[in-house]
Amino acid sequence: MFEYIFAFFPMLYGYSFKGIGLDLIVMIFATLFLLRNQNFRFKIDKQNRDFLLLFCYVIIKDSFIVIFGQSNSSESFHRLLSNVAYILLFLILLGKDFSQKKFYKGLKISGTVFTAGLLYHLVLIYRFGLPAKGISIIPGYEFVNNNWLNRPRSFFSEPAALAQAMLPLLFYSLHKKDYKWSLIATFTIFMSTSTAGILLAGVLWVIEFIIGKGKRTHKLLAVIVFLMCGALLLRTEIATDSIAALQNRLSGGGSTSVRVFLGFEILSTMQPNQFITGLLYNKAYDYAVQNIGLFEQTSIARMIVGYSEGEFFVNAFASLLFRYGVIGFILYFRVYKGKIFNKGYAGRALAIMTIVETIGDSMLFNAYYFFIMLVLNYLCQEEENVYESYAYRFRIGQSNAGIL
Numbered sequence: 001m002f003e004y005i006f007a008f009f010p011m012l013y014g015y016s017f018k019g020i021g022l023d024l025i026v027m028i029f030a031t032l033f034l035l036r037n038q039n040f041r042f043k044i045d046k047q048n049r050d051f052l053l054l055f056c057y058v059i060i061k062d063s064f065i066v067i068f069g070q071s072n073s074s075e076s077f078h079r080l081l082s083n084v085a086y087i088l089l090f091l092i093l094l095g096k097d098f099s100q101k102k103f104y105k106g107l108k109i110s111g112t113v114f115t116a117g118l119l120y121h122l123v124l125i126y127r128f129g130l131p132a133k134g135i136s137i138i139p140g141y142e143f144v145n146n147n148w149l150n151r152p153r154s155f156f157s158e159p160a161a162l163a164q165a166m167l168p169l170l171f172y173s174l175h176k177k178d179y180k181w182s183l184i185a186t187f188t189i190f191m192s193t194s195t196a197g198i199l200l201a202g203v204l205w206v207i208e209f210i211i212g213k214g215k216r217t218h219k220l221l222a223v224i225v226f227l228m229c230g231a232l233l234l235r236t237e238i239a240t241d242s243i244a245a246l247q248n249r250l251s252g253g254g255s256t257s258v259r260v261f262l263g264f265e266i267l268s269t270m271q272p273n274q275f276i277t278g279l280l281y282n283k284a285y286d287y288a289v290q291n292i293g294l295f296e297q298t299s300i301a302r303m304i305v306g307y308s309e310g311e312f313f314v315n316a317f318a319s320l321l322f323r324y325g326v327i328g329f330i331l332y333f334r335v336y337k338g339k340i341f342n343k344g345y346a347g348r349a350l351a352i353m354t355i356v357e358t359i360g361d362s363m364l365f366n367a368y369y370f371f372i373m374l375v376l377n378y379l380c381q382e383e384e385n386v387y388e389s390y391a392y393r394f395r396i397g398q399s400n401a402g403i404l
Contacts, residue, residue: 004105007110009026024082031089050331051094065323070286107172120135120154125151132150132151143156152192160194186205203352204353208349259313263319263322264318266312270322313362320358339376
């Protein structure tokens with residue numbers, strides 16, 4: 001059952017109740033169920049020691065930001081609590097026996113639902129000229145973000161989230177050479193007009209389909225079908241508008257300049273010694289406001305601060321260096337050891353995609369980060385390598401956990 005629910009996790013991120021996400025609630029129940037079935041034991045494999053090093057550093061640095069930081073201490077404390085909760089649940093769920101077959105079925109079900117929501121929004125926008133708000137699965141719940149009313153978003157708060165949710169289905173279908181679902185996932189990502197989503201979909205297609213193993217005749221047939229579908233799609237008004245929107249974003253319009261360049265603007269104002277451990281700010285926006293003189297008059301940062309937005313979008317790559325420095329940067333990418341250059345690893349294409357994604361997305365220890373890292377590590381279970389592991393047992397009224 002977990003694998004089917006897990007396939008819908010990207011949709012659950014958008015729901016929050018008094019600061020607690022619906023995805024976190026589901027993770028808590030999944031963790032408790034797993035611990036019960038394992039007699040309250042969980043295993044940490046040697047290969048996951050890199051996660052322990054990374055998360056210990058993150059918690060220590062976040063604690064320093066709470067105590068000595070120059071941002072709102074209450075917000076910093078809540079972020080620390082959120083990170084600790086996700087980290088603990090993540091480490092326990094890493095030891096779950098995961099069925100890739102069930103998960104792929106779940107992805108096809110969720111992909112069908114998300115695509116149906118997209119088609120509904122396309123009809124609203126292009127047939128009736130009505131705004132498209134995120135479809136809520138909870139009666140009465142409304143998404144906070146109501147921008148992009150002329151772009152389909154299905155069951156999500158923004159089009160980029162829809163595209164992001166379809167990427168795992170695209171990866172699995174390409175890896176399994178189930179090209180029908182690859183085309184469906186690609187169609188949904190393309191029609192969302194998310195620039196980042198389309199570029200990441202391109203990364204998966206190149207690595208899994210063009211470079212990956214497979215018969216040339218199958219590849220040629222898939223290319224022909226893809227081109228025919230693309231030619232038919234391009235003749236529609238919907239696709240024409242989508243292409244125009246993408247061209248605008250690729251040329252710097254929309255949120256592209258903010259997603260890609262704002263973070264590097266902030267890094268350019270930091271002193272060399274500040275890159276070692278990062279700065280003591282919870283939000284890059286606070287740093288920009290307090291150090292606005294370091295930014296050029298024509299900078300994106302000055303423009304956003306001038307509008308008094310109160311928040312910045314900083315991509316994960318820049319945010320990692322800004323908040324955790326080179327030490328955190330190294331530890332962050334150590335967890336990819338054995339994934340990027342190992343051709344025998346099933347999730348290699350997805351791992352490479354997530355690294356590229358750090359340039360245009362804010363996947364830094366948020367719900368999506370823990371979701372995608374669980375997927376990458378569950379894919380390790382397909383390998384034949386056996387790792388030494390440690391089992392920890394928690395019992396009420398007993399001493400601290402011991403190695404069994």
